[in-house]
Amino acid sequence: MCFGVRDAIALALEHADAGPLTILGDLVHNPTVLGTLEARGVTVAQDITHVKTATLMVTAHGTSERTLARTRALGLTVVEATCPLVHVAHRAVATLAREGYHVVIVGQRNHVEVRGLTGDLDHFDVVLDEGDVLALDEHPRIGVAAQTTQALEKVRHLVDLIRQRFPDSEVRFVDTVCKPTKDRQSAAIEMARQADVVIVVGGQSSNNTRELVKTCGRYCARVHHVQTEADVRSEWFDGAEVVGLTAGTSTPDDVIDRVEARITQLSPTCPAPEASAAGSTLAAGSRP
Ligand code: SF4
Numbered sequence: 001m002c003f004g005v006r007d008a009i010a011l012a013l014e015h016a017d018a019g020p021l022t023i024l025g026d027l028v029h030n031p032t033v034l035g036t037l038e039a040r041g042v043t044v045a046q047d048i049t050h051v052k053t054a055t056l057m058v059t060a061h062g063t064s065e066r067t068l069a070r071t072r073a074l075g076l077t078v079v080e081a082t083c084p085l086v087h088v089a090h091r092a093v094a095t096l097a098r099e100g101y102h103v104v105i106v107g108q109r110n111h112v113e114v115r116g117l118t119g120d121l122d123h124f125d126v127v128l129d130e131g132d133v134l135a136l137d138e139h140p141r142i143g144v145a146a147q148t149t150q151a152l153e154k155v156r157h158l159v160d161l162i163r164q165r166f167p168d169s170e171v172r173f174v175d176t177v178c179k180p181t182k183d184r185q186s187a188a189i190e191m192a193r194q195a196d197v198v199i200v201v202g203g204q205s206s207n208n209t210r211e212l213v214k215t216c217g218r219y220c221a222r223v224h225h226v227q228t229e230a231d232v233r234s235e236w237f238d239g240a241e242v243v244g245l246t247a248g249t250s251t252p253d254d255v256i257d258r259v260e261a262r263i264t265q266l267s268p269t270c271p272a273p274e275a276s277a278a279g280s281t282l283a284a285g286s287r288p
Contacts, residue, residue, distance in 0.1 A: 002180035002249035004083030008060035009033060011081045016040040020053040024067075025112040027059045027081070028250035030203040031227060048074060055079060061112045062086040064119025086113060089148055089176035093117050096143030101172060104136065104162065106155045107147025111207060114147050133161045141170045148178040149208035149249070151185055151215055180249055181208055188212050188246045192219035195244030197236055200225050201259050202248030209248030220244065228255060229262035237267040 005028050015021045022043045026034060034044070045051045048071050055077045058068070062082035071078050096103050102123065107114040109126040118124045127133050142162060146155045152175070159173045192198050198216045202209025204227060216223045224236055237243060243263055247256045 001252060002083075002178075004060045004085060004178075004180070005250045008081035008083070009037075011079065012037055012042060012057055013040060015055060015057065015079050016042045019055060021055050021057060021079070022051045022053045023057045023059060024048060024051070024063065025059050025061065026205075027057070028203070028206075030206060030248075030250045030252070030255075032252060032255050033250065048076070051076060057081055059112065060086065062090060062116040063112075064116050066119050067116070083148075083178075085148055085178040085180075086116070088178075089113075089117060089145060092145050092174040092176050093143075094120070096145065096172065096174065097121055099141075099143070101141045101143025101170075102139035104142055104144045105147065106144065106150055106158050108207060111147060113149075117145070117147070127158055127162075130158070130161060133158055133165060136162065136165070138166050139169060141172070142166065144171065144173045145176045147207065148176060149181050149211060150177055151211045152177045152182055153185075153215075154211075181211075184208070184212065184246070184249065185215055188216050188244075189219055191244040191246060192216040192223070195220050195242045196240035197222040197224070197242075198244040198246065199223075199232065199236075199259060199263060200246055200248070201227070201256050202251045203227060206248045206250055209251070212246055212248060216244070216246070226259060229258040232259060232262045232266060234266040237263070240267065243267060 008027055012023060012027055022045050025046060026044065027037065056071055057079040058081060060081050060083040068078065093103055103121055104125045104127060105114055105117055106127055108128060114126055125136055144159050144162060155177060163171045198220045200209060200213045200216060200223065209225065213223055213225045226232055245260055245263065
């Protein structure tokens with residue numbers, strides 16, 4: 001689990017003990033973690049108008065200044081769990097806009113982080129694939145930043161495409177993909193190259209987990225995305241000698257451990273986890 005998510009969960013649990021708390025949007029895209037918070041009485045609201053507690057937490061994904069102003073106007077106490085690396089992305093976007101660039105974000109339009117990144121802008125575009133780039137209008141200055149959990153390889157490809165499409169525009173790219181995401185992606189590539197089967201653990205709606213699945217899929221033909229150990233199927237390991245295991249940034253260690261135990265149980269060629277440190281066929285590629 002990356003430090004941003006870990007700190008945000010710790011802050012939520014701390015404030016849950018102090019009194020009723022509502023989280024604005026999913027703190028993390030992981031059903032196991034969300035279940036733990038729910039058990040501690042924490043509620044989740046997708047919009048500030050639905051908040052019924054006096055204290056509101058902004059998630060690690062951050063939010064816009066406009067939304068913060070609305071919460072203040074409602075008299076709510078705001079607990080900020082925004083990851084410092086999301087703050088870096090916010091500052092980069094604000095600088096681009098201030099310097100007269102038309103902002104283009106590489107990311108998922110409706111993702112809470114992207115809504116936060118664009119929430120203070122009057123004009124912007126969000127692109128996720130080549131089709132989106134083809135639909136862009138020309139601007140004399142285009143400033144590109146990315147959702148922190150996008151695969152850098154894909155972001156660079158789309159920036160190149162924007163430059164090709166608008167050769168007369170000044171296109172400036174600010175790399176806002178966070179370091180934990182980059183480290184995880186490069187470790188996953190190294191692991192997927194050696195594995196016959198790769199298991200990626202994480203929530204279905206976690207962007208960085210889905211990006212890991214796509215990245216591993218470019219280097220290994222048999223990639224499976226699971227949320228918990230219950231999703232693991234024995235037939236996935238038929239004839240496999242090396243199984244790769246990796247997880248999204250918001251996946252708790254105990255969930256990964258249970259998936260690892262399940263794989264070793266189902267795959268007769270895998271030694272028990274204790275033996276794996278001394279040269280296992282289970283390659284744990286990107287644990288922090
Ligand atoms: S994925 Fe990156 S930006 Fe997001 S919370 Fe983790 S460290 Fe922060």
